[in-house]
């Protein structure tokens with residue numbers, strides 16, 4: 001039943017293409033919309049960072065409310081297994097280029113929830129993380145510094161290749177999917193077709209596919225639009 | 232030569248509107264930042280936002296109507312811009328007049344409704360139904376204001392109205408009640424508190440914008456610049472005597488746009504039915520009283 005999407009990469013023939021690319025990258029680093037997924041106690045440091053004390057808006061960072069509109073996914077604290085599912089769904093719905101920031105030690109290595117059976121320990125096993133801000137909890141200055149680091153990474157991406165971690169999700173999808181399956185069971189499936197997206201961006205590598213994506217294909221049920229009905 | 236001249240005007244009028252509109256967006260954000268004792272965004276922030284949104288790698292369309300809806304939303308305002316005379320450029324204002332203009336101002340909301348409808352997101356549908364209800368609410372006082380002004384100046388052409396005001400007195404001196412009613416309608420039209428129930432970011436996730444992303448969101452940002460410019464210049468032409476040059480027109484337009492933002496934070500957010508009740512009561516009453524004086 002699965003319909004193959006026909007996708008073609010267009011040749012870029014415009015001689016000024018890289019100038020436009022540079023300009024767009026500059027603007028991307030100057031204007032970041034942020035979706036804060038406040039999972040844990042670290043979220044308490046966000047209000048001072050956003051409001052009059054530290055004022056994120058002067059860096060061009062604004063809060064937004066849906067994953068469609070956002071560029072940054074801000075994970076603020078421990079991620080329980082149940083929350084992680086939602087985080088991944090949210091992450092996959094965001095539009096590339098997209099960035100993930102893990103605030104708090106709990107996202108780096110489990111922090112003081114290291115021994116808990118219910119939390120995911122390292123966030124970057126499940127999705128590529130651009131910047132980690134360690135601390136329990138990090139002060140708003142640290143949050144601002146982390147955001148500044150992300151902006152610099154995006155601006156210097158051409159030289160240093162630090163601002164495009166999101167591509168890693170497509171390039172090594174099998175690895176991320178494997179870790180997700182280990183937590184959520186073999187029939188884990190999200191509504192977003194990552195492999196088709198990888199093809200669209202021309203980002204598929206050998207590591208995009210593997211035994212985990214095979215497993216996914218076996219269980220995958222085609223996504224149909226939901227029937228609209230009033231009960 | 233004449234056709235060429237007109238073509239140039241048709242291109243430049245929306246362009247000026249876009250640039251001035253971006254500055255108005257900046258001003259709005261600065262005002263709200265200052266009121267909250269923040270510094271606010273840098274000067275080019277509105278431009279960065281728009282370029283960034285158009286430059287996104289993923290652009291999710293929900294179908295043809297979604298695309299057309301956004302084009303209608305921006306196109307309606309571009310149409311309005313060339314009907315809105317500014318110093319030195321008249322576009323097709325002499326043929327259109329203020330009644331055509333008020334029709335054009337309804338197109339963007341309808342376009343949004345079409346586009347949001349296809350997104351099939353319940354938050355979007357709630358938002359757009361509230362937005363259209365709010366439009367019904369502020370359009371009654373708006374039409375009263377336009378009718379009253381047209382009757383008073385004995386002309387439906389904006390050019391005629393501006394000329395009248397430059398010979399006689401400003402409209403706001405001759406019909407103060409109507410001008411106040413106009414300010415009410417303006418607050419509703421710009422969707423500022425207390426009339427911003429259809430955006431409600433924390434409750435219905437920005438309503439109509441919920442599924443908009445990338446260039447669709449960018450289109451809405453462009454639309455916002457046009458909206459602020461149109462509101463400011465239209466009000467300035469109706470009541471503040473327009474202007475003989477941009478130096479006299481733009482400060483008035485900026486002032487008009489700054490007013491709703493400066494008082495917005497004093498209000499809570501009214502429910503949809505309360506929005507209708509308030510907008511159909513006070514500004515309509517003021518408008519009718521002032522019509523009684525004018526007629």
Ligand code: SF4
Nearest residue numbers: 040077104105106136
């Ligand atoms: S690092 Fe500390 S403050 Fe942050 S989520 Fe973990 S326990 Fe809470």
